Amino acid sequence: MRVTKSPGLFSSLLLLLTVTLLWSFLHAFGLYWSGLSWQFAIIDSAISNLLNVFVVFILFNALRFYQPTPKKLFYVFIWNIILAKAVTIIFSYLFEHLFTEIFIQEKALINSTLIFRVAYETFLLTSFSLFMYLWNNFKSQQESLMRKSALEKISKEAELYNLRQQLQPHFLFNSLNSISALAGSQPELARKMIQQLSDFLRGTLKNDEQQFATMTDELEQLRLYLEIEKVRFGHRMNTEIYCEYECLQMKLPSFILQPIVENAIKFGLYGSLGEVFIRIKILCKENYLHIQVQNPFDFLVAKTQKGTGFGLNSVQRRLFLLFSRNDLLKCEADEKEFTATIKIPQL
């Protein structure tokens, strides 16, 4: 591990050293070129660049964890001025205490050019901050791009998974069987059911691209689904949908409603005998869409049926992928009723 890791550290240290030395050399050469003695040029360059390395190190660490918004960049600038000022003060303090005797002539020069020094330092630090800022921005942008593409990929999978759910062979074949039965005795009803089944299937194909749909669209799709299930189970299945008017235009992940209701029907109908009431309640509260689906069930049967997750894992996963939150689906069960509630944040 160490062997593989050290070259990276070593090379970055080498780069830092090279840049610092090059810069110091330029600094010294500049001073020498403008007519100062080479001793002074070297010492000036050494002190100020040592200080620079130190300050840049501080800045580097600060900006690594603090990503300023464009508006806050001004504060960073102010901080840079303060730091530049501090560097200059320390520089002149050091110079005065260590080298005054050697460079008597230059002392006056230093004192008279302090303001230029501050400006120069500010320029240097601001450049560095700006570089860090842009680099961090670039990186976080790249990261969010990667996250987005990952999300897209997984949601595609979810979409496919959902499609599979919709076209659950069990649902499809039993519906077709009902149609077959109706065709003999009540052809008109059979035709109607074929229509409904077609509309439902078309709906599941339509929303391929869209991740979100309005409540109105989702309710329509749900209605089709329930109509079909009612032909099959009408004798013992009752549904009640309550939806607040304001919720109709709200957005929710497409096809998130149907699996929950399907689950409620499955556990309601196969988990108990006799009549079954499925209640669906849709409310808007504080920028959230609340969807509550309630079904009766037998605790013992549900406990012993395969998959204790109540088939809602895919819903949970999808909500997590979309909102990075794990608290949006809640399931509660008592002896007789099972309630699944999802909260959809309105962005």
Next chain:
Amino acid sequence: MIKYLIIDDEPLARAIVKEYLQPYSDFELLQECNDGFEGVKAIQHQNPDLIFLDIQMPKITGFEMLDLIEKLPAIIFTTAFDEYAMKAFDSNAIDYLLKPFSKERFDKAIQKWRLQKENSKQVESLREVFKNLLPQNDEQFRVVVKTGNQIRIISISEISCIEACDDYVKIHTDAEVFMKKKTMSFYESVLNEKEFVRVHRSFIINLSQIKRIELMEKESYCALLKSGVKIPLSKSGYTRLKDVLGI
């Protein structure tokens, strides 16, 4: 007259069977059953010659229902559920109809049944089919049993031990004992081997129910269960138990 039952939770699915049977004047419908509970009762009281049976039904499945019946009538499965290895039926004297099925296919099933009616082997081969079928079925989180007139669903975790008893097994829970016509090897293969261990030719125990393991005599051990019952451990059973427990 041939007496038959239809056991299916969807009225329209029952209707189509009735409709297809209308031309058969020698068939008499005894009852339509909504679920396995009604099914068990009807089969016991009315002794049908033939039943049409769905698999996925409320509370207990068609298979679980059949498991509760001593004397099986002839069965034609009607189901959309092909997750079960339906192929297993092909080689047997039983027929199954995948929903939705045509009149022609239905007639063929009846024909087939009529031809094989005399053959009493059917019932036995049916049992064989179940033996092969159930281990593939991943619903073994529970056991459905019958006590008197009651049908009970027992969660696997409630079982403390299973004891061999001739053709039957005794399923012990904390407070009760249930009889079931199954073999020890069936449960041995079906139950999770990390939770249930065959510790003796006649015993399978639930590991979470063990209180401690005691020395009975020289080199012979027994397991004391939480219910206070002592279960003898055979030599190989003791080794197996130690393996699973990691001691």
